[in-house]
Amino acid sequence: xxxxxxxxxxxxxxxxxxxxxxxxxxxxxxxxxxxxxxxxxxxxxxxxxxxxxxxxxxxxxxxxxxxxxxxxxxxxxxxxxxxxxxxxxxxxxxxxxxxxxxxxxxxxxxxxxxxxxxxxxxxxxxxxxxxxxxxxxxxxxxxxxxxxxxxxxxxxxxxxxxxxxxxxxxxxxxxxxxxxxxxxxxxxxxxxxxxxxxxxxxxxxxxxxxxxxxxxxxxxxxxxxxxxxxxxxxxxxxxxxxxxxxxxxxxxxxxxxxxxxxxxxxxxxxxxxxxxxxxxxxxxxxxxxxxxxxxxxxxxxxxxxxxxxxxxxxxxxxxxxxxxxxxxxxxxxxxxxxxxxxxxxxxxxxxxxxxxxxxxxxxxxxxxxxxxxxxxxxxxxxxxxxxxxxxxxxxxxxxxxxxxxxxxxxxxxxxxxxxxxxxxxxxxxxxxxxxxxxxxxxxxxxxxxxxxxxxxxxxxxxxxxxxxxxxxxxxxxxxxxxxxxxxxxxxxxxxxxxxxxxxxxxxxxxxxxxxxxxxxxxxx
Numbered sequence: 001x002x003x004x005x006x007x008x009x010x011x012x013x014x015x016x017x018x019x020x021x022x023x024x025x026x027x028x029x030x031x032x033x034x035x036x037x038x039x040x041x042x043x044x045x046x047x048x049x050x051x052x053x054x055x056x057x058x059x060x061x062x063x064x065x066x067x068x069x070x071x072x073x074x075x076x077x078x079x080x081x082x083x084x085x086x087x088x089x090x091x092x093x094x095x096x097x098x099x100x101x102x103x104x105x106x107x108x109x110x111x112x113x114x115x116x117x118x119x120x121x122x123x124x125x126x127x128x129x130x131x132x133x134x135x136x137x138x139x140x141x142x143x144x145x146x147x148x149x150x151x152x153x154x155x156x157x158x159x160x161x162x163x164x165x166x167x168x169x170x171x172x173x174x175x176x177x178x179x180x181x182x183x184x185x186x187x188x189x190x191x192x193x194x195x196x197x198x199x200x201x202x203x204x205x206x207x208x209x210x211x212x213x214x215x216x217x218x219x220x221x222x223x224x225x226x227x228x229x230x231x232x233x234x235x236x237x238x239x240x241x242x243x244x245x246x247x248x249x250x251x252x253x254x255x256x257x258x259x260x261x262x263x264x265x266x267x268x269x270x271x272x273x274x275x276x277x278x279x280x281x282x283x284x285x286x287x288x289x290x291x292x293x294x295x296x297x298x299x300x301x302x303x304x305x306x307x308x309x310x311x312x313x314x315x316x317x318x319x320x321x322x323x324x325x326x327x328x329x330x331x332x333x334x335x336x337x338x339x340x341x342x343x344x345x346x347x348x349x350x351x352x353x354x355x356x357x358x359x360x361x362x363x364x365x366x367x368x369x370x371x372x373x374x375x376x377x378x379x380x381x382x383x384x385x386x387x388x389x390x391x392x393x394x395x396x397x398x399x400x401x402x403x404x405x406x407x408x409x410x411x412x413x414x415x416x417x418x419x420x421x422x423x424x425x426x427x428x429x430x431x432x433x434x435x436x437x438x439x440x441x442x443x444x445x446x447x448x449x450x451x452x453x454x455x456x457x458x459x460x461x462x463x464x465x466x467x468x469x470x471x472x473x474x475x476x477x478x479x480x481x482x483x484x485x486x487x488x489x490x491x492x493x494x495x496x497x498x499x500x501x502x503x504x505x506x507x508x509x510x511x512x513x514x515x516x517x518x519x520x521x522x523x524x
Contacts, residue, residue, distance in 0.1 A: 032195040034254045036205055039188035040212040041247045042151060045240060046181050047216035049158055050123065052224035052236050057116060057170070115167060117302070117428045119174055124425035126178035128418055132274055134182040135414025139271035143191035143410070144255035150184025151248040153177075155241055162237035186417050190409035193398040197407075200342035203395045207334040210390050214330045214383075218323065271408030272401070277415060282400050285460050286393045289352055290419035292454045293389040296363040296382055296447040298427030299434075304366075307440045311370065318372050325376050326383035333387025341392065346465025348392045349458045355388025356455040363448030367441035385451075396464065403467040 138146045157180055160173035192209060196202040227235040251257070277283050301323075308314035308322065337351050362381035369375040394416065401412045434443045 031254060034250075035191060035195055036208065038247055038251050038254060039147070039192055040209050041243070041250075042147065042154075042184050042188050043209055044212040044216040045151075045243055045247065046154060046177075046184055047213050048220040048223070049154065049161075049177055049237075049240055050181075051217050051220035052240065053161070053174075054221040054224065056224050056228045056233065056236070057119060117432065119167075119171055120302075120428040121425050122171060122174045123178040123181070124421040126175045127182045128421035128425055130179055130182035131186065131414040131418045131421065134186055135274050135411035136271075138183070138187045138190060138410025138414070139408045142257075143187045143194060144251065144257040146183045146187040146410075147191065148248055148251055148255075148257050150180045150182070150187060151244055151251065153180030154184060155244040155248065156180075158237050158241040158244060162234040162241065182414075182417065186410060186414045189394070189413045189416070193395075193409045193413070194407075197402075199345050199395070200338065202398065203338050203341045203391065206394050207338045207391045210387065210394070211331050211334050214327055214387075218327045269406050269408065271411055272405040274411035274414060277401070277405065277411050280400070280404065282404070282461060282464060283397065283412065283415060285457060286397055286400070287415050287419045289356065289389060289393055289454060289458060290416055291422050292451055293356055293359050293386050294420055294423040295427075295450065296359060296444075297386060298423040299431040299443060299447060300363075300366070300379075300382075302428050302431045303435050303440060303443070307435075308375070312372065312375075314372065322372070322376060323379060323383075326380045329380040329384035330387045333384040334391045337388050337391035341395070348396050349461035349464065351392035352389045352396075352461075353455040353458040355385040355392065356451045356458070358382075358385030358388065360385075360448040360451035360455070363444050363451065366444045396461070399467070400464065 134146065153176060157173050157176040160169060160176065164170045164173055189206070189209065192205045193202060196205045224236040227239070278287075304322070305314075305319040308319050314322075333355070340351060341348060358381055362378045362385060365378045365381075366375065369378055394413075397412050397416055398409055401407055401409060405412075431443065
């Protein structure tokens with residue numbers, strides 16, 4: 001009978017463990033931390049999948065183009081054909097080219113260049129097209145179910161990559177990733193904004209998510225190149241597929257998107273339509289800043305490796321690690337902005353404007369670099385400025401929705417995702433043509449000048465800090481503690497109201513838009 005004691009204790013121990021885990025998940029503070037972990041892993045995974053194909057896809061495309069075709073007399077490979085077995089030096093991003101490459105980049109055939117550029121851009125293009133629909137879907141369905149849907153699509157895309165054998169399958173997998181990203185990225189960021197309604201917690205959580213995005217982008221190409229060389233072409237994608245599946249299962253356990261409680265959470269106030277948010281001038285200013293600050297990164301990544309080879313005779317190793325040191329200043333920029341926003345939250349616009357100025361100066365300095373060290377410093381400045389802009393303005397979008405619209409965040413972060421996708425859809429296709437027609441120096445100077453000219457535009461956001469959120473709508477509708485759904489506006493200094501007694505924003509450059517918003521919601 002003694003052996004039966006441990007066997008009888010096992011179910012009891014499992015039951016106690018299940019109860020302990022369930023109690024932990026019921027704690028709102030622990031639950032939102034787990035949600036933050038899930039979202040960060042999803043963003044990390046999406047950017048890993050986006051960048052892991054950088055050192056791999058040229059071999060995929062070349063292998064697909066080299067498949068034998070029935071011809072009367074096959075010809076042996078010539079030096080011209082042999083030179084096609086290359087790594088495309090115009091592909092994005094050169095930052096993460098693995099330090100050890102199988103074949104030295106030469107001059108790939110033009111049709112392979114076009115194929116690779118279109119393949120890289122296809123993800124951002126489809127994501128750009130789907131985001132207006134995904135934002136509305138997220139507003140209607142809450143955040144957890146679209147995040148689960150996005151993780152499922154990313155899992156399918158990753159498996160397709162693992163077993164792809166031709167260009168058409170690669171293109172379908174890449175486009176499918178854009179569909180998954182439109183749901184996973186947007187709903188993940190929106191979920192963070194909703195779970196962390198107060199500053200500085202919101203800025204800190206969004207900053208952590210940005211750090212995971214940066215880390216995934218930088219570590220993915222060396223990871224993909226190493227596994228591709230030593231474990232086979234399917235290995236990196238199968239690892240990422242397993243991570244995606246694990247993250248989806250964790251989301252099912254923590255958020256329970258199909259439970260009755262989840263359906264009750266989905267009964268939220270109807271969010272402001274995305275086209276109305278796009279017409280909000282403050283949101284438009286922020287979206288323009290996000291696009292402008294990411295254009296240098298999106299356009300330099302496909303072109304800088306070739307320029308380094310021609311200008312400073314850079315080796316493969318130098319071209320491969322040029323972007324890697326930029327991870328440190330990016331994280332530093334996130335940390336600095338979060339700390340400053342905690343002490344001076346009304347100056348978020350200033351941090352973004354300073355970031356645009358740093359990006360502009362760094363982009364203008366890149367063509368003047370004639371050695372490896374100054375170039376790395378310029379690229380570090382570029383990523384430092386991007387971190388300042390993103391970390392300052394992403395929380396600002398949520399704040400603007402809180403005080404000027406309904407606090408449902410799917411559509412506003414779909415607009416932010418659209419802003420990023422505009423840059424990354426154009427970069428792989430347009431950057432090479434600009435370099436060939438105008439030159440690399442002109443491209444860098446033009447992008448730097450655009451950022452310097454846009455920095456003063458953020459002065460239009462200086463009055464946003466005067467707004468203050470008031471009693472939560474969730475207190476009224478759902479009888480729950482405040483979690484980010486605000487329905488009224490109060491000014492920090494003194495209350496202001498319109499002809500009906502409704503609260504209004506302080507005077508600023510966009511007063512007419514305040515009246516339009518009021519008329520719209522009155523008619524509704």
